[in-house]
Amino acid sequence: MADGPVFGYDTWWGFGLQAAGQPKTAASLTNYWPLSADEGLKLERMIRLLDFADYRGYQTKWLSMGTYGAGTIQFPLIPGVVSNLLTWIQDRATEDDNQGRSATVVFNLDQIQKRFVGTKVRTATFDFTKNEVVQATLDVASLIGEDDATAYTPAVTATSPYIFTQAAFTYPDTTTDFDYVEGAQVVIDNVLETPEDGFRGDGGPYPACMYNLHGIRATGFLEMEFRSDDDWDRFRQGTEIATKIVCTSGANTCTLTMPRLIVMTDPVQMPGKHDVRLKARVEFTALGSADGTTAPITLS
Numbered sequence: 127m128a129d130g131p132v133f134g135y136d137t138w139w140g141f142g143l144q145a146a147g148q149p150k151t152a153a154s155l156t157n158y159w160p161l162s163a164d165e166g167l168k169l170e171r172m173i174r175l176l177d178f179a180d181y182r183g184y185q186t187k188w189l190s191m192g193t194y195g196a197g198t199i200q201f202p203l204i205p206g207v208v209s210n211l212l213t214w215i216q217d218r219a220t221e222d223d224n225q226g227r228s229a230t231v232v233f234n235l236d237q238i239q240k241r242f243v244g245t246k247v248r249t250a251t252f253d254f255t256k257n258e259v260v261q262a263t264l265d266v267a268s269l270i271g272e273d274d275a276t277a278y279t280p281a282v283t284a285t286s287p288y289i290f291t292q293a294a295f296t297y298p299d300t301t302t303d304f305d306y307v308e309g310a311q312v313v314i315d316n317v318l319e320t321p322e323d324g325f326r327g328d329g330g331p332y333p334a335c336m337y338n339l340h341g342i343r344a345t346g347f348l349e350m351e352f353r354s355d356d357d358w359d360r361f362r363q364g365t366e367i368a369t370k371i372v373c374t375s376g377a378n379t380c381t382l383t384m385p386r387l388i389v390m391t392d393p394v395q396m397p398g399k400h401d402v403r404l405k406a407r408v409e410f411t412a413l414g415s416a417d418g419t420t421a422p423i424t425l426s
Contacts, residue, residue, distance in 0.1 A: 136236040138280045139166065139199070141245070143210055144228045146220045149244040149269060149335070153230040157210050158282040162261060163200035166233050167242050169271040170194050170321070192331050194321035195242040195268030199231075202287030203252070203260040205378035211262070212380075212425040215250045215314060216342060226316050226338045231266070232274055241276070244269030246336055248318045252371075252382065254310040260288040260373060267321050270332050288373040288380065297348065298360065298367035300385060306353060308405065310371065312346040312382055314423060344384060344412035344423040352404040357393040364388070367410070383424045386413040 139161060142153040172191035217227045231242045245268040253261040297304040317340035324333030348369065360367055367387045373380040387410040394406050412422035 132236040137161075137234055138282055139231065139233045140278070140280060141210075141214070141229045141231045143214060144230060144244070147222070149228045150332075152241065152243045155230070155232060155278060155280075157207060158280045159201045159204070159207075160282055161200065162202055162259075163198075163263075165198040165200050167195045167197040167199065167231055167240065167245070167266060167268060167271070169240065170196050172322070190331075192325055192333070193271055194324075194333050195231075195245065195271035196266070196321060198263060198265050200261060200263040203262050203373065203380060204283055204285050204287045205373075205375040205380070206285055207283050208380050215247050215264075215316075216421070216423075216425050218338070218341065218421075224338065224341060226318065228269075231268065232276075232278065234278070234280070239274045239276075240271065241274035242268035242271050244336070246318055246338070247314075247316055249316065250314040252312045254290055254293050254307075254371065256290050256308055258290055260290065260293060267318065267336060269321070269324070269334075269336065286375075288375055292373050292375055294372045294374065295348070296368075296370045296372075298356070298369070300368045300370040300383060304350075306351040307348055308351065309349040310347065312344060312371070312384075312423070315343040315345070317341070317343060341414065342421050342423065345390075345410065346412075347407055347409045349405055349407050352394055352406045357389065357406050357408055361389040361391070361393055366413075367408075369410075381424075381426045383426070384410075384412040384422060386415070386422065387411065388413060 140155040140158040142156040144153040171193050175185050176187040214227050214229050218224050226246050228244045231245045233240045245266050249265040251263040295304045295307040319337050321333045324336045326334040368385045371382045391409045393408045414422045
């Protein structure tokens with residue numbers, strides 16, 4: 127029985143990478159992060175109401191078809207503690223068959239503690255917004271969601287997150303500094319099948335697996351001052367570009383490198399009024415190396 131209300135400062139979340147080949151074996155937590163949105167992993171029970179011609183005037187029956195975890199986690203990108211996070215998002219070398227890494231995730235809501243095992247990143251979004259902290263948003267799915275009675279001693283980092291002005295952009299290649307970027311977003315897609323696809327006839331209540339069906343994909347945009355027709359020419363001529371985003375705070379860095387980008391849409395549009403400053407919005411898709419051996423984006 128609760129003794130009183132639960133406040134935001136009473137809650138925390140953390141994760142730990144699981145050993146290779148053990149998607150259903152929980153790992154110890156190694157990283158604790160602050161949340162920056164009312165999100166989180168939720169237990170899905172796949173409730174189905176049974177609607178039969180059964181001489182009953184109301185719905186009276188239901189079944190749970192199975193359980194899994196799914197949800198969104200949003201948090202600021204914090205210097206010095208991103209290594210395991212980046213591995214969770216991008217590593218395809220540790221597991222066999224180009225599969226992504228699994229992690230154990232715990233959400234503590236003071237009165238309730240939930241543990242999600244076999245959690246994979248479906249998509250990871252990095253937002254670079256002017257006058258804001260750099261945000262990361264993970265869309266994740268888990269094989270197992272359960273109550274957790276483990277006693278933890280969470281150590282949420284007190285380090286301040288990266289902010290927009292600590293992000294340096296190189297464009298249209300990975301060596302030329304570019305000072306006119308006003309915003310950016312990078313979305314990594316791990317091409318993960320849904321938890322519902324992972325159920326098998328094995329008598330268990332959880333999905334048996336969640337496969338990554340393809341290598342990493344990446345898309346995004348750069349929003350910048352409109353100063354020349356260079357971006358229009360690149361779009362019109364199909365010229366590939368590149369970009370690198372480096373966040374720096376003291377001795378800590380976090381880098382997103384995309385060596386091959388193709389501009390997908392016309393970058394400049396007509397304004398709807400006269401008292402505006404035109405901006406170019408370069409929407410891109412990142413490509414792997416021509417021989418298909420190198421991922422379209424590297425996080426480091």
